[in-house]
Amino acid sequence: MGATWGDLAVYAPPAMSLLSWRTLTVVFALANLKSLHFMWFLRFLRAFVRRLTDPAPSKHLSPRCLFLPAISGTRSPALECDYNLHKSNSTYFTDMDMSRGNFCLVLFSQPFNPIPGPAHFTMILGGAMCTWHREIKPYQPYELWTRVVSWDEKWLYVVTHFVKAGVFRPDEFVMQPWRRGKGGNKGAEKDKDEVDRAKAVFASSVARYVFKNNRKTIPPEQALRRVGLLPTDPAELAEVERVRVKCLPAGKLEAGWETVRDLFEPGPAALGWYHSAY
Numbered sequence: 001m002g003a004t005w006g007d008l009a010v011y012a013p014p015a016m017s018l019l020s021w022r023t024l025t026v027v028f029a030l031a032n033l034k035s036l037h038f039m040w041f042l043r044f045l046r047a048f049v050r051r052l053t054d055p056a057p058s059k060h061l062s063p064r065c066l067f068l069p070a071i072s073g074t075r076s077p078a079l080e081c082d083y084n085l086h087k088s089n090s091t092y093f094t095d096m097d098m099s100r101g102n103f104c105l106v107l108f109s110q111p112f113n114p115i116p117g118p119a120h121f122t123m124i125l126g127g128a129m130c131t132w133h134r135e136i137k138p139y140q141p142y143e144l145w146t147r148v149v150s151w152d153e154k155w156l157y158v159v160t161h162f163v164k165a166g167v168f169r170p171d172e173f174v175m176q177p178w179r180r181g182k183g184g185n186k187g188a189e190k191d192k193d194e195v196d197r198a199k200a201v202f203a204s205s206v207a208r209y210v211f212k213n214n215r216k217t218i219p220p221e222q223a224l225r226r227v228g229l230l231p232t233d234p235a236e237l238a239e240v241e242r243v244r245v246k247c248l249p250a251g252k253l254e255a256g257w258e259t260v261r262d263l264f265e266p267g268p269a270a271l272g273w274y275h276s277a278y
Helices: 005-011 018-031 039-052 091-108 220-226 234-251
Strands: 070-075 122-132 141-151 156-164 201-213 216-218 272-275
Touching (some): 039 091, 091 122, 091 156, 091 201, 201 234
Antiparallel strands (some): 201 216
C-alpha cells in the first residue's frame, strides 16, 4: 500500500526555525558588512565627514608630512573573494577609494570645496593601475599605505601599497599625536628592519590626481604650497625636488610596474592610522 502525504510528513526532518534563519542572516551580514549594498557610499561618507570635521590636522600639517603615508586598516570578507578563495582583484580598487579618500582629505581638506570659489579646488582622479604580488586570504587583515610620490606640471602621483597588517609600525603618527606607536600596536610580528619588504607587500598601485577650480587646472606645486606642504628653506626645497624628480618615472609608469612596489618605504613616522573595515 502506498504511503500517504500524512505518513511522509511523519518522517520529514524538522525545519530550521525562523529565528535560526534570522540569526544566520545577521551573522552573515555582519561578517560581510564591508561588501553589502550601499556600504561603499556609507564608508566613504563616514571618512568624508570625519576628515572634514576633524579640527586637529590643520595645526599638525607641515612640510614633513609631504611624503608620509596615511595607513588604513581593513580585511577581506568572504563576499570579496573569488573562486580561487582569495581577495578578488576588482575589490582592491574599492579599498583604494577609501584609503585615498582619507589621505587626500587629511592633506587637502582646507582648500577643498566642491563649489567653485576663488581659492577652492577639487581633486579629480585621472587614472589608477594596480599590480598584484601575493594573495590576500579570506578575512586576512591588511593595511593600505598611501602617500604622495611625485608630481609634474599637471598631475599629482599617489602610491598605495597593500601590506601585511602589523609588520611595519611607525613610531609616530604626525596628525594623530595621541596615538601610540610601536608600544601600542598589538599583534605586530617583527621589527621592520628584520622583514623582507617585498614579501610583506600584497599589491601596489599608483594613481594620478588633477586639481581643478571649475575648469581651471591648478598645478600640483601650487596646491602643495597652498596647504603648507612645501618648505620655504632653499636647501629643504632642493631635497624635495630631488625626491620628486627621482620618483617621477615610477609615478608615470615609465620605469615599469615593478618599480611601484619599490616605492614602499616604511619609516619612523606616518600621517595617521584610519580604520576602513566598514
